[in-house]
Amino acid sequence: MSDIESTQSAPGGRQRPMSELETVVVRFAGDSGDGMQLTGTEFTKSIALEGSDLATFPDYPAEIRAPAGTLAGVSAYQVHFSSQEVFTPGDQPDVLVVMNPAALRINLPDLPRGGIIIANVGSFTQPNIEKAGYTSNPLENGSLSSYQVFAIDITKQVALALEGMGLTAKEVGRCKNFYALGLMFWLYNHPMEREEKSIRAKFQKNPKLAEANITAFRAGYYYGETAELFPTRYVVPPAVIAPGTYRHITGNEATAIGFITAAQLASLPLFCGSYPITPASDILHTLAMYPHYDVITFQAEDEIAAVAATIGAAYAGALGVTTTSGPGMALKSEAIGLAVMTELPLVIVNVQRGGPSTGLPTKTEQADLFQAVFGRNGECPVVVIAPATPGDCFWMAIEAARIAVRHMCTVIYLSDGYLANGAEPWRLPEVASLQKIPVTFRTDPQGFYPYLREPMTLARPWVVPGTPGMEHRIGGLEKEDVIGNVSYEANNHEKMVRIRAEKIARIVHEIPEATVYGDPSGDLLIVGWGSTYGAITQAVKSLRRRGYRVSALHLRHLNPMPANVGQIMASFRQVLVAEMNLGQLLMMLRAQFLVDAVGFHKIQGRPFKISEIVTKAEELLGAREQAELCTHAEAV
Amino acid sequence: MTQCNPEQAPKLTRKDFISDQDVRWCPGCGDYAILAGIQRVMPELGIPREKIVFVSGIGCSSRFPYYMNTYGFHSIHGRAPAIATGIKLTRPDLMIWVITGDGDGLSIGGNHLIHTMRRNVDLKILLFNNRIYGLTKGQTSPTSKHGMKTKSTPFGALDRPFNPLSVAIGSAATFVARSIDIDSPHLQYVLRRAADHKGTAFVELYQNCNVFNDGTWESVTDKDVRSDRLLVLEHGKPLVFGKERKKGIRMRPDMSPEIVEIDGNTSGLLVHDERRHDEGYHFMLSRLASPEFPEPIGVLRAVREPTYDELMTEQGRTVSQQQGKGNLEKLLHAGETWVVS
Numbered sequence: 001m002s003d004i005e006s007t008q009s010a011p012g013g014r015q016r017p018m019s020e021l022e023t024v025v026v027r028f029a030g031d032s033g034d035g036m037q038l039t040g041t042e043f044t045k046s047i048a049l050e051g052s053d054l055a056t057f058p059d060y061p062a063e064i065r066a067p068a069g070t071l072a073g074v075s076a077y078q079v080h081f082s083s084q085e086v087f088t089p090g091d092q093p094d095v096l097v098v099m100n101p102a103a104l105r106i107n108l109p110d111l112p113r114g115g116i117i118i119a120n121v122g123s124f125t126q127p128n129i130e131k132a133g134y135t136s137n138p139l140e141n142g143s144l145s146s147y148q149v150f151a152i153d154i155t156k157q158v159a160l161a162l163e164g165m166g167l168t169a170k171e172v173g174r175c176k177n178f179y180a181l182g183l184m185f186w187l188y189n190h191p192m193e194r195e196e197k198s199i200r201a202k203f204q205k206n207p208k209l210a211e212a213n214i215t216a217f218r219a220g221y222y223y224g225e226t227a228e229l230f231p232t233r234y235v236v237p238p239a240v241i242a243p244g245t246y247r248h249i250t251g252n253e254a255t256a257i258g259f260i261t262a263a264q265l266a267s268l269p270l271f272c273g274s275y276p277i278t279p280a281s282d283i284l285h286t287l288a289m290y291p292h293y294d295v296i297t298f299q300a301e302d303e304i305a306a307v308a309a310t311i312g313a314a315y316a317g318a319l320g321v322t323t324t325s326g327p328g329m330a331l332k333s334e335a336i337g338l339a340v341m342t343e344l345p346l347v348i349v350n351v352q353r354g355g356p357s358t359g360l361p362t363k364t365e366q367a368d369l370f371q372a373v374f375g376r377n378g379e380c381p382v383v384v385i386a387p388a389t390p391g392d393c394f395w396m397a398i399e400a401a402r403i404a405v406r407h408m409c410t411v412i413y414l415s416d417g418y419l420a421n422g423a424e425p426w427r428l429p430e431v432a433s434l435q436k437i438p439v440t441f442r443t444d445p446q447g448f449y450p451y452l453r454e455p456m457t458l459a460r461p462w463v464v465p466g467t468p469g470m471e472h473r474i475g476g477l478e479k480e481d482v483i484g485n486v487s488y489e490a491n492n493h494e495k496m497v498r499i500r501a502e503k504i505a506r507i508v509h510e511i512p513e514a515t516v517y518g519d520p521s522g523d524l525l526i527v528g529w530g531s532t533y534g535a536i537t538q539a540v541k542s543l544r545r546r547g548y549r550v551s552a553l554h555l556r557h558l559n560p561m562p563a564n565v566g567q568i569m570a571s572f573r574q575v576l577v578a579e580m581n582l583g584q585l586l587m588m589l590r591a592q593f594l595v596d597a598v599g600f601h602k603i604q605g606r607p608f609k610i611s612e613i614v615t616k617a618e619e620l621l622g623a624r625e626q627a628e629l630c631t632h633a634e635a636v
Numbered sequence: 637m638t639q640c641n642p643e644q645a646p647k648l649t650r651k652d653f654i655s656d657q658d659v660r661w662c663p664g665c666g667d668y669a670i671l672a673g674i675q676r677v678m679p680e681l682g683i684p685r686e687k688i689v690f691v692s693g694i695g696c697s698s699r700f701p702y703y704m705n706t707y708g709f710h711s712i713h714g715r716a717p718a719i720a721t722g723i724k725l726t727r728p729d730l731m732i733w734v735i736t737g738d739g740d741g742l743s744i745g746g747n748h749l750i751h752t753m754r755r756n757v758d759l760k761i762l763l764f765n766n767r768i769y770g771l772t773k774g775q776t777s778p779t780s781k782h783g784m785k786t787k788s789t790p791f792g793a794l795d796r797p798f799n800p801l802s803v804a805i806g807s808a809a810t811f812v813a814r815s816i817d818i819d820s821p822h823l824q825y826v827l828r829r830a831a832d833h834k835g836t837a838f839v840e841l842y843q844n845c846n847v848f849n850d851g852t853w854e855s856v857t858d859k860d861v862r863s864d865r866l867l868v869l870e871h872g873k874p875l876v877f878g879k880e881r882k883k884g885i886r887m888r889p890d891m892s893p894e895i896v897e898i899d900g901n902t903s904g905l906l907v908h909d910e911r912r913h914d915e916g917y918h919f920m921l922s923r924l925a926s927p928e929f930p931e932p933i934g935v936l937r938a939v940r941e942p943t944y945d946e947l948m949t950e951q952g953r954t955v956s957q958q959q960g961k962g963n964l965e966k967l968l969h970a971g972e973t974w975v976v977s
């Protein structure tokens with residue numbers, strides 16, 4: 001936190017110095033039942049309206065309702081806001097709000113020394129302290145002496161504030177989070193009125209609860225003002241943000257509305273066959289809200305039925321999208337082969353999570369790249385793309401649909417848990433600027449064969465049942481070139497295998513060339529894909545500021561890859577591939593381009609921190625060599 | 637509309653439904669007779685060929701779509717009901733037939749089959765039951781008899797078999813019927829009834845695999861024994877069977893069925909009612925099996941309930957009325973937005 005002292009007065013009347021900050025990271029943490037996600041999103045909304053750039057990330061437990069007060073039940077929400085461009089939800093919090101001892105225990109390791117802790121003392125009872133695995137009260141035993149601790153009895157304060165409102169003890173307990181929110185509003189100098197309106201809207205159905213929450217919110221705000229606890233208040237000046245209309249969007253929401261937009265641009269109904277699975281379910285939930293947009297959502301009995309129904313829908317002329325995560329992806333593989341064989345347009349969304357098997361359902365990973373590119377029987381080529389940021393999910397959904405219908409092929413869209421739940425302000429595109437997706441169904445029976453091909457793309461015609469005079473049969477058995485009858489002929493099979501491969505390979509001519517962030521040549525190129533975009537970009541930015549000749553290459557198209565990838569990599573002395581797996585893109589790049597790239601891997605269910613990438617880059621650039629040699633010498 | 641007006645459609649004949657592909661089943665396979673029956677019934681439905689889709693899984697029986705001159709989709713093992721569901725929901729105007737086998741529909745695809753029936757998607761599902769895996773050359777199937785010796789069970793199958801009709805009724809199918817490959821008039825009658833049903837129509841077809849399970853149905857379908865071993869169901873008629881039609885079925889006080897000799901007087905016998913909503917009676921019928929009882933053929937159950945596709949269309953219409961037809965401007969601007977200038 002870089003502070004610039006100023007002497008603005010607090011609007012509440014009392015003088016309190018106001019420090020200007022460039023960047024702040026706040027993390028709210030509490031029990032699953034404490035409403036931390038709501039507190040986080042409400043604060044975020046206000047930050048956006050104050051004009052900061054921001055990014056957020058929720059971190060919730062796999063268990064829906066782990067026993068109250070336990071470590072397993074801790075839920076957190078982090079928001080990073082700044083007057084500068086924000087690329088990630090932040091490596092570590094500056095301010096940690098903890099509603100109970102378990103939340104402190106889990107989140108403290110991420111807080112840097114000197115960081116601020118705001119703790120609800122009221123919940124630091126003996127049983128809660130024990131449940132968190134502490135032997136004594138950490139707020140009292142001196143163990144937090146290197147942090148700035150503000151201990152407030154939120155439980156009691158809220159109870160006092162709400163006295164006489166006729167609420168049950170449980171209802172009163174539920175208002176604690178708004179007290180914490182009020183405190184943050186005071187601390188960061190946000191206006192109260194807007195939030196009170198928002199609370200009223202949120203609890204429209206229960207005006208009593210709305211008033212209670214507003215009272216708690218105000219109590220928190222006024223406590224900050226009157227209690228003389230905090231020496232300063234902070235203000236983060238607005239960022240320079242491209243003009244336009246914005247909304248806050250998560251990757252999953254952006255994916256869903258991206259597909260609806262794509263279907264409308266193609267004038268097709270959208271069909272989404274899906275089976276619930278974390279962290280992909282929200283895409284289904286969002287799509288299910290839009291039947292009036294010609295969206296058909298079908299919650300199937302399993303992922304196999306979900307993809308099968310989607311293939312049926314594509315055959316019948318819909319834009320077919322099926323959404324899932326790793327384990328569901330595994331179940332879909334046979335049917336993906338059918339889609340490839342029948343050359344129908346199909347989009348498969350895999351919101352990757354930690355694997356293998358059930359793995360880490362609520363955590364992020366990028367270890368399904370091989371599965372996407374290679375994970376089927378036979379030579380079974382598909383297009384693989386990956387969005388880079390929550391907002392980019394919208395654009396890549398359109399890209400996926402465009403490729404699928406133009407090339408009559410399968411497109412796998414690799415999101416991940418971090419993109420899916422992470423959120424950022426998203427500038428709404430002008431509807432008029434969105435390019436239509438041209439689709440032609442063949443209706444002319446003259447000279448028709450099911451496997452006739454468009455010479456440029458090699459796409460076969462899309463003929464939907466119901467079209468007179470073009471009755472034909474398709475299926476998973478190998479088909480005779482052009483004619484489309486079942487064929488077991490040896491040379492025909494090889495020909496068809498090659499055509500299917502060529503069809504996908506040719507897409508390289510239609511995807512944009514990759515662009516380098518930084519200079520086109522230098523000492524180190526950091527390559528990434530998917531959700532690592534933010535961390536890598538920010539790391540490269542700060543390394544460059546310090547004079548290093550480092551650039552970044554971010555791939556959104558993974559199969560085929562942009563035509564200039566090999567040439568870009570060849571322009572750097574070293575290539576580092578950072579990914580949340582054991583080196584899958586790394587292996588693909590090495591195999592395709594014979595480049596001596598090295599990998600940087602993190603498989604902890606958490607995204608890269610900017611600092612981790614910076615450190616790794618420094619090591620490769622020799623900036624760390626000196627220090628390391630010294631330790632080595634000592635060891636010898 | 638699948639219920640097309642025959643007057644308006646061009647008159648089609650059986651030939652119009654025969655594709656140019658050579659039929660590849662073993663000579664003598666029961667599938668030939670079923671194919672012929674379907675090709676005969678199709679022109680009578682008055683539905684143009686382009687409005688008909690045959691979807692199948694994998695198995696000998698699943699080769700079926702290649703031989704029909706309609707739209708056809710030969711898919712993957714067990715998944716035809718799911719693929720057909722996607723087609724139907726996208727194009728409710730199409731008539732969709734699903735062709736499956738006892739392995740395809742009840743083993744690998746059992747899950748899709750029961751859920752499709754439970755949802756009442758408007759599909760006609762024909763399950764060719766030869767009580768064996770034909771295409772993979774003779775392994776036990778979920779309908780093979782307990783103890784049956786097959787390639788995969790040389791010392792006898794340990795599995796207990798499924799009864800496809802019981803599975804269908806247990807899954808709340810709205811139309812459940814059975815027929816046999818070698819009784820062409822009955823087969824055609826049942827197919828017509830299935831075609832007329834709105835909702836999932838499930839039809840079990842006894843089919844002979846003369847290579848790997850020859851004669852599996854002989855003991856009930858053979859011409860000489862048929863009238864004693866089969867109970868031909870007719871709506872509103874008492875349950876009577878036997879060469880001289882002197883045997884009937886009634887319920888004991890403990891609610892179990894029993895066979896009684898009758899002499900013209902059918903009072904006290906069960907009277908077939910395919911339209912009863914509760915499944916108990918239909919389920920009881922489905923359990924009647926040789927050698928204790930004659931095996932029912934015909935329509936066990938036919939009740940009209942809203943189909944999934946109808947409900948979906950209706951729901952879409954209601955939401956559109958309430959919220960207005962969607963447009964991109966509204967979609968993008970949904971929720972809270974703010975302007976940066």
Ligand SMILES: Cc1ncc(C[n+]2csc(CCOP(=O)(O)OP(=O)(O)O)c2C)c(N)n1
Binds near residue numbers: 738740764772777
């Ligand atoms: C995923 C998968 N597993 C196994 C097979 C092999 N297979 C093909 S058909 C079949 C059984 C078919 O039996 P049934 O459905 O009774 O059809 P029939 O051949 O008897 O008509 C099997 C196991 C396959 N094609 N796909």
Ligand code: SF4
Binds near residue numbers: 666
């Ligand atoms: S193996 Fe049996 S079921 Fe298959 S075609 Fe031959 S006879 Fe018919």
Ligand SMILES: [Mg+2]
Binds near residue numbers: 695738739764766768
């Ligand atoms: Mg069989």
